[in-house]
Amino acid sequence: MKNIDPDAMTVDELWEIHERISQVLCNKIQSEQRKLDGHLSRLRLGVTSGANQQSDDESGPKPARRPYPKVYPKYRSLKDPSLTWAGRGQQPLWLIDELKSGKSIDDFLIRAKPSNVRKKRR
Secondary structure, eight states, X not given: OOXXXXXXXXXXXXXXXXXXXXXXXXXXXXXXXXXXXXXXXXXXXXXXXXXXXXXXXXXXXXXXXXXXXXXXXXXXOSSOTTOEEOSOSSOOHHHHHHHHTTOOGGGGBOOOOOTTOOOOOO
8 A cells, every 4th residue: 555645635536535445344344244134133043053144245045945745734713614713813793702702712622533544554
């Protein structure tokens, strides 16, 4: 880098250097921010092994979430069979209304059909 004597420079020359330095700093800060965002997203997804990590310069699609099993409904409305609830999260309004009318939650359980009954051996 060549020696710069700020005392010998004009205001315009100093301002030009200031703008160049500001642009370089902005680019470097953005680059570091992208790297940090990549690290954060990998940490949030639980990717900790070195084999799964991308290099800092690569930016690709995020890894897919692990597949969750389908949650089947456990409760069905007696008035409208199309209304169901899996038993997770808040109770639906139709169930709350029915419970207030004096029914038990067990009244709405979906009884599983015995489809996997063992066959008799010969």
